[in-house]
Amino acid sequence: MSTEAEPSSIEAPAWRDTKRLYWLWGLFAPAGLFLIGLPTIYLFNRLGWDGAAHVPFWLGPILIYLVIPIADVFIGPDGDNPPDEVMEYLENDRYYRYLTYLYLPLQYASLILACYLITADNLAWLHIDGGLWTVDRIGLAITVGIIGGVGINTAHELGHKKVELERWLSRIALAQSGYGHFYIEHNKGHHVRVATPEDPASSRLGESFYRFWPRTVWGGITSSWRLEKARLERTGTGPWSVHNEVLSAWAMTVLLFGALCAVFGLDLLPYLLLQAVVGFSLLEAVNYLEHYGLLRQRTPSGRYERAAPTHSWNSDHLVTNIFLYHLQRHSDHHAYPTRRYQTLRSWEGAPNLPAGYATMILLAYIPPLWRKVMDPKVLAHYDGDVTRANILPARREQVLARYGAAS
Template sequence: MSDLKYLFAYSIPLMTLVSISYNGILTFATPLYAFIFIPLLEIILKDYDREYSESQKEKRLNNILFDILLYLNIPFVFGLLAYGFWVLETKSLTPIEMVGIVLSLGILLATNAINVAHELGHRKTKGEQTLSKLLLLPCLYMHFYLEHNFGHHKNVATPEDPATSKKNQSVYHFWITSVLKQYKNAWQIQLSILAKGNHTYFSLKNDMLWYSIFQLCYLDLCFLFFGTSGLLFALAVGVLSFVFLETINYVEHYGLVRKKLPSGRYERVQTHHSWNSNHIIGRIVLYELTRHSDHHFKASKKYQILENKKESPQLPFGYPTSILLSLVPPLWFWIMNSRIPE
């Protein structure tokens, strides 16, 4: 029964449904839930730590429930997006209510689209990798699949990784550098893959071109079904989703550095090269993304067997609180700089 705790991850889609369906303050149901209610819960509830035996890991890996819980996010995400755009287009809403719904949809995409896409993108089957890209589509961030898997995991905690935030770098500066450089890196990775396979730029094997085409088609459909406002809302929600993602990236790797060896290569990725958070609600809602140290130590490890690595640097707060703190750079630096391992 304890495995069913991951049903709590659907609380974000549920709050988004509330946000879309009601007026007034309830249009902000998702941000209020994510950034007020969850942090309060994490203060009250104790962290839960457990290490799995090899037999327990095997049992959890063979339990299809954990995969189904991920797949179910796809109809929820696209269904709520369509419903949200329809409401924004047809319902008489105040500008503030529109902001509430757009924020809610942005958070939905960040947690139940990009985050789930991240998990599925590390899977070995083509089907799950395709589902990963499908979830990245409305986030307008399909290149994340390439850059994250073939760039970030290789270069994390080095100057070569745009998704690793530097000590005393503000989150606002990081948003710009990370977004632009990751897109550039994704193209470099793609061109390298094409060259190795003796394919040209205009080859059908150029996934980056396909990503651009698919995302333009998605925006065209939003315009076709929901008009100009639908297109603008789709753009706003997509941008919000990857800004939330990059804020999480900022928090996960802030100030951590891998040593450069005499050979010129960097030391192997260890558990102390990512910040860990064992706060229980964030863990469940984000499918154990917060156990980020273990994830980077072995990227192929499925979420249901990720563990808390006590030797890794620990965030003093859960992800929602950390995100809010990062938006006030002096406060963030004051809290975090002294915690960065030497």
């Protein structure tokens, strides 16, 4: 049972959240297929613009890789932190949590709609002669995959909370991307080992996103299994149990995909797998840039120092923060994991990315550009001493030869 205070029992402050209504934009990602996609496809086909009618199926990549980065440039950083005296009231204002709850039905409505469109033989109501082209199906799978990827971030927000309902909603949100084990690994693994070589979700200096991806995906799976196995052993239960939350999370995905294939046909399966890979790859792209090259130092006892604001890359660009529930205020999140998104604050002294997450993801996809932008920032963060960074072991000698002279 939750021990959170009821908003009605706390006096409303004079301060008001200037972003209160902006948070509604966070629902645009799962609702965009209904609000923008279908009406635009219908209109273009009615007008005879057959070529343009294919574009809305790619609404997800257009939003994440084009619209949000451009909006971040024009609107810029936020910089508005809630004052201390309003934190309790703001934390318990249920309006904010209801927005995260609402993401899930919209997420799954978009998934079901996409499954129907991908497999339908007759789409005359959209003025489409027959079914979709393969390119449209791929675009639609990528779009719902991106919706599911942003849904993983929603699951991240919900999974840290003490309310049991929210933890269950987190697992449901993760089922679409087949990444239910993230609930275990992130909370019990990443938050303990962040910014250390032992953490599969902390990228290393000299490590490209394409080298990081298989390491973090496999590392997250194996770490979550070990963590859950150890938990069950403490209760006298083996890992092959109905109480294993990793197995139950994966079972939710199997049941979901099985039900969708039973309704829409087995031909849907490749597209379900594609959207799942797109979804969790978007998450891992965010993981890649959140702690790149940052390292907690060893104390004289041999333990790592406590995680601090200096161990997370931050960005306060307003638009991306609205779509990702303040995820870019990452130092505050690691300091206060259960703190709700509306109360997260920017930290003085935390290292900052030169752009919002959406823009930095694009850079991560192009390793030479990423290294050109981020390697000097890591070096500057450690005052020129590259040996204090989290360096990819396979490239350590190369990195030291390149940057060691500046130490």
